[in-house]
Amino acid sequence: MTTEVAVAKTAGTRTIALVVAAALFMENIDSTILSTALPTIASDLDVNPLALKLALTSYLISLAIFIPPSGWIADRFGARRVFASAVLVFMAGSVACTTVSTLEGFVVARFLQGMGGAMMVPVGRLIVARNTPKQGFVAAMTWLTMPALLGPVLGPLVGGIIVTNYPWHWIFLINIPISLLCLGLALALLPREAPRPVGRFDGWGFLLSGFALSALMLGSMEMTEMTGPSASMLGLLAFGAMMMAVLVWHCRRVPQPILDFSLLRIATFRSSVLGGTLFRTGIGAIPFLLPLMLQLGFGLSAIQSGALTFVSALGALFMKPVNALILRRFGFRRVLLVNGALAIASLAAIGLFRADTPHLLIYAVLFLGGCLRSIQFTSLNSIAFADLAQDEMSRATSLSSAAQQVSLGLGVTLGATAVAASMAWRGGDTLTAADFPPAFLIVALVSGLSLLVFRRLPAEAGAQMAGRRA
Template sequence: MIVAVPMFLQAIDTSILGTALQSIATSLNVEILHLNFAITAYLLSLALFLPASGWLTDRFGTRRVFCSAVAIFSVASALCGAATSITQIVLFRVLQGLGGAMMVPVGRLILLRSIPPAHLVMAMVWFTVPGTIGRVLGPLLGGFIVTLASWRWIFLLNIPFGVLGILLSLKFVPDSRSEKSEPFDVTGFVLMAIGLSGVVCGLETIGHNFVSLSATIFVTSIGIVASIAYWIYSRDRADVIIPPSLFRYKAFSITNIGGMPLRIAVGSSPIFVPLLLQIGLGFTPIQAGLTSAWLSVGAFGIRPIMRRAINRFGFKPLMIAATVLSGAAFAAYGLFSPGTSIYFICAVLFAAGIFNSLGMITMNTVGYSGVPKAIMSKATALSTMMQQTSMSIGVALCASCLTFSARAHGHSAEHLTMSDFPMMFFIVGALSCLSMPAFLRLPNDEGAELR
């Protein structure tokens, strides 16, 4: 629970920001679309520094790096709260990304190194609880804060939680480091950073009017070329910052590559469901926050029975079921209309939260089955990078679908209507089912040592 504090901080930060964008734009006198740079800056910073998290923990120890990451994230939050221009917010969000890049993978690594395999399932369940609570509270707090107080408090709220997490970590969290620390792979880090930042930045700007299509293609192309160069550079080396050989472990490869379509749908839900509620159904920020919170309530509700479900059915059947049900739930959002019963909407969101959580917990646990402890730090860094990339693709895909749908209906994406949303939800819901063929390749007894 202590090392899950970063999950809470990141969940609060991500879910609360969406409801405050309009208030921030008004306060700083900027166009709301320009605030997308603040979101992109955080994602870009995560992509840049995630590859280094594994080496840092091996070199300096998990507890020291973990506490430093939480401190950096908290200080950056305070600076964001004091910002007086969009430029300052973007710069401070980059600093937040530096802390965030180390918080979650290092926290997961502490669990993987400290918890016996027989108890890892429940550990992973509890590890995700604070993040789920943060996603429940985020929209609610965002709606109330921008209505009753200043938007600056959405950043300042992170500070006391960060201080608490550091104090508890120093007292209770065990410290571990690799017995033999390899030299830092500067060449690999540069190639990986350029590749990730290019791809993530390119994906994040697709469908937005403030960046030209040619610039998006150029940046994305650089990212792709750098990623290919890194693959060629690292494929025959054992001392690289993130070894591609990790994908030789079947469960790791299936859950991180094959699971990307499912992660795309799950990762985009917290962003586009509130957008649907406010723009499509005319909800106020507080009403949208109260309603979309049912996604996280459902995700929280499944946790007490996760271990029994895994022991009873195994990882593979649960992942397949989660894929089908999550895709169906995502597509069901496209059936909402102004006349839809609020009780039906809440019920669908509650069920979707259960299905999404079922898929995420099983993938994030069984994915490390068979990975040696000696390279676990690099595995957690790579897995977190893959999850971040999946979320970026999901946001970009949904934004592109909305833009295309709006143009098909004769207006721009700046004037979205209810009719623009169904196509997006149907397409992404169907896309998530592409994870099923990969999950079918998972051995039936995979992860048996974790049950």
């Protein structure tokens, strides 16, 4: 390959990644802005703010239902066409959110948004994976995730500005120009792809995965109430676990399942999915535990808490340009083990914060943690595709995306359970700052289990993708 061809191919890969990143940015900033505006929306719809949890839940349920079949749909109709259609559906859901006047209408509109989001993200990653040479995959992941990381940084700030100065409808209206831009770029720049041969759609698997993931998400949402284990919460989690077991049994028996668990035989993909799920479960407790500790434990205001926590996202952005260099120098196995251990240590260190801890020190620990998690997530997202064939990528994307969605819900569940266990051990009935150090230690230990999975990776796993050999 000549230098000119290599440069052109790299530029093309970068362009594809940035087009997909625009969709990721839109979805991330939408979810973070919404959390800021819930009280204002509840007042306008004349409902209790707690009732708006249904709107958040309906979005998560939509993701749970439509992520598993995303790979099959992309193969059946063409990834570019499905991605563009998903952007349109997300935009339609955003428009619908601005026209509703009842809670029921808002819940339906958010479900429609979730349908678009469920297809945008996995299918977008699939397009990047199929059009990126292995040597350039880590760099493509950097371009893919950098703009998306701006969502959590800008979301609360933009949301606060909008609800303070404008009607809340503008939270969803700003998605329209972003959607149109993303749609235009997708149609103009993403490679055309003919539909691929697919087998019969796994209808039973679709139903089982929808029941399993939805129940797990709903049970996890109930844990955020911090009212202790309820019959409905335990029932949902138990039902979700049972449906998940039936789903795995079913998928091992049919020739073309909705989620292909046989891909876990590939060591690099298995490490990304299983090790990544364990790591993300512990890390996923941070957005739940940290604001609680700062506000309820230390007595900080929501604005003061947000000013402290957003530096983690800045740390993640800071590290993105050098992730590829780090992986090229040390390789996937060493980075996942050493960097993973440091990231887990930084998670446990959050539990050492006290009300009188200097904010500069908190900034430093959270910024460093963001840097370390950025490296770990880039490594996990990249190594998943290291040894996959082209015809396996759509099924792999569905399975890995579903696993990531489950780990997010389990992270909230784990965080709430850890705090409740700390309260029970202390013998108290109210949440205090003393309940958080044990909770952060518990979630760090769960993340630490991922290191046992990473240890089983071969020394040169993903070497070609990391650029360590031709």
